[in-house]
Amino acid sequence: MECIFCKIIDGEIPAVKVLDEELVIAFMDINPSSKGHMLVVPKRHAENIFEIPESDLAATVKAVKICAKAVKEALNAEGITILQLNGKASDQIIPHFHIHIIPRWENDGLPISNWEMKPGDMKEINDIARKVKENITPPS
Template identity: 45%
Template sequence: MTGTAYDPQNIFGKILRGEVPCHKVYENEHVIAFMDVMPQADGHTLVVPKAASRNLLDADPAALGHLYAAVQIVARAAKAAFAADGVAVYQYNEAAAGQTVFHLHVHVLPRHEGVSPRRHVDGMADPAVLAQHAERIRAALAH
């Protein structure tokens, strides 16, 4: 356990409740996946469980199986949608490890040989570009 309580007012909690819009690519009863607004690569997607937890350290183990099954689905689609050479999957736990939003989430980044990821703090992406990227992933999911 982290010793710190889950705060339902975090941005992902607000997205889950429909209070903040997102560019959704995938959803089932356990998870939602949407475009990261500060993408480190084209197609950078976040997969977020609907169950409340700060991170891996306090998550219900049953939720983790649903989460990572969805990560696999999204990673395959993102790789195909962006003709990527590979896919990086990142997950951070607590501020010291780089976590900035305290709702469990997994980053899925399509990666191309010789192309370094962008810095996550370089600013928000154009919403129209994010919408196009989301559509590409949704199309790949449909195949």
């Protein structure tokens, strides 16, 4: 499968770049959820958070912070949504790890964080936490 982000990184497809570093590129989203919506993408292909090397992840997160601060100042955004999706069930469309930076304003109508919050079952929460702890392994 051909990766659209790899084509952008290789210069085969144009993009409106805002940052181009050794390990990471950031460019404007051509289907923006809000004014200033951009994507930060590691140059080395990794499909998701489970595959990305630690060095690329660190460089990507550093670039997200730089770009989020810049777009917040440039557009006078009142907030920023940082969004990263993994797998079809999470609605990941492009199978190349990337992070969305979405500038936000009060009453902008974006439903990104409007999920229902309701009290959880504490026994279930504790059981899940125990299972997660059993599966935590330090990064290699």
